[in-house]
Amino acid sequence: MSEIGTGLQNATGIRNALARAGYAFVEASDMRAALGRFGTLADWAAFADSWNDLGLDTYMGDGGRYRRRRFGVFAAPRQGQIVRAPHQPHYQSVNYNTLNGGIERWFEPIKPEISEGPSFRTVLEYARALFSRLVPETAEWHVETHQFRIEARTGEHGKPTPEGMHRDGVDYVMVLLVARRNIMSGTTTIHDLDKRTLGSFTLTDPLDAALVDDSRCYHGVTPVVPENPAQPAYRDVLVVTFRKKTAAS
Template identity: 60%
Template sequence: MSLSALDLLHRAVADAGFTFVHAPAMRALLEQQAPLSDWAAFAGSWDRLEPDAYLARTGRARRRRHGAYRATRDGAIERAPHRPHYQSLDYNPLQGGIERWFAPIEDGIADGASLRCILAFARSVFDRLAPDVRAWQVEAHQFRIEATPGHAGEPTPEGRHRDGVDYVLVLLIRRDNIASGTTGIYRVEDGREVGSFTLTTPFDAALVDDHRVLHGVTAVSPLDPAQPACRDVLGVTFRREDGH
C-alpha cells in the first residue's frame, strides 16, 4: 500500500527529527484540512505587526504578534486568554527568564480560516507523533524580520537553539527582497549539522521535533539596498499539557 503525503511527512519527522516541505506539497496538505479562504487577509496582517520591544533592548529589530490556544486530541482548538511568552535561560540565553508580553494576534486573524487550518494540520501531525498526549498548549507567533543596508536582519538572534517545547511548525508567509536566511538543523547530542534548507516560497515549511534537534537561521540582507526587505513567517509550537 502506498503511503500518503501525510504519512511520508510523519515518517520523516519520526526518523530524522525534522522535515522540510516544499510549498506546493504544504499548501495541498493544508487544503486537505480546510479551505484557506482568508489567506490574503491572513498574509496581509503581517503589515500590522508591532515592534518587539524586548529585542530592541539588545539593539536588534523584529516585529511580532502572539496568540495562545489549547488543543485536545478529539475536541476543538480553543483560543486561550492572552498570556506572556516565557522561555527559560536554558533555551533562550538572550531573552529567557522573563515573561514577554507581545501584542495579541488580531481577533479576525486568530479566529480566521487560514490560521485555524494551520493549527488543525499541525495537530494532526503532532498527535500521530505523540499518541499518548491528550491535550496541547499551543502558541502561534507572527514574525517579521526586516533588513536594511548595513543592518542585517536576524531571524534567530539567540543563535542555534531549541524552543523548549515538543514540536515546532515554521511556515513562510512572505519573502521580499531578501538574501540568505538559511535554516540549519543540528543534533542536540553533539551539535552536528544534519540538514539545511532555505524557505523561499510562500508555504515552504519546516516541522521540527524540539527534543531531538536544534535549529537556527542565518542573517538576512536586502538584495536591493534601495528597496524595503522583509521575511515573514508563522511559528507554531506544541507543548504537551499533561506533563507525561
C-alpha cells in the same frame, strides 16, 4: 541542501520524515496539499496582509529593532475544538533562550479576525493532527503561535534567530513561510543534540515549511540582508509550537 522532505506527496510521508530524522522540509506544493485535508486557505490574502500590522519587539537583548511580532496561545485537545486561551506573556528560560529568556515578554495579540480565519485554523488543525499521530498518548497540547516579521536594512541585518542555534523548550515546532521580499540568505540549519549539522534548506516560497522535533534537534536561521537596500526587505513567518500539556502547565 537537505533532502529530508523534498518531494513529500502526502501526510504520511511528511510524518514519516519527521519521525525518522527529527525534522522535515516541506515544499509549498506538498504543504498546500497536506493543509487541504484540514480546511481551506480562502482568506490567505488577508492572512498574509496582517503581517503589515505587527508591533515592534522591544525585548531584544542585542538592542536590535529588526523584529516585529504578534502572539497568541491556544489549548488543543486531542479531539474537539482548538480554543484560544486568555492573552498571556511569552516566557522561555535562559536555558533555551540565552539572549531574551528569563523574563515575561508581552506582545500584542494576534488579531481575532486572523486567528479565527480559515488559513490560521487550517494550519492549527493540520499541526494538531500531525503531532498527535506522532505522540498518540497526548490528551492535550499547549500551543503558542507567533507572527514574525524580520526586517533587513543597510547596516542592520535581520536575525530570524538572534539567540543562535537553539531549542525552544517544546515538543514540536512548525515554521511556515508567509512572504519573503527583497532578501538574501535566511537559511535554516538543523543540528542534532551534539550540535552536528543534519541538514539545511531555505524557505523561499509562501507555504514552504520547516517541521522540527524540538526534543531531538537544534535549529537556527542565518541573518537576512537586503538585495536592494533602497527597497523594503523582510521575511514573514508563522511559527507554531506544540507542547504536551501536563497538570502543572
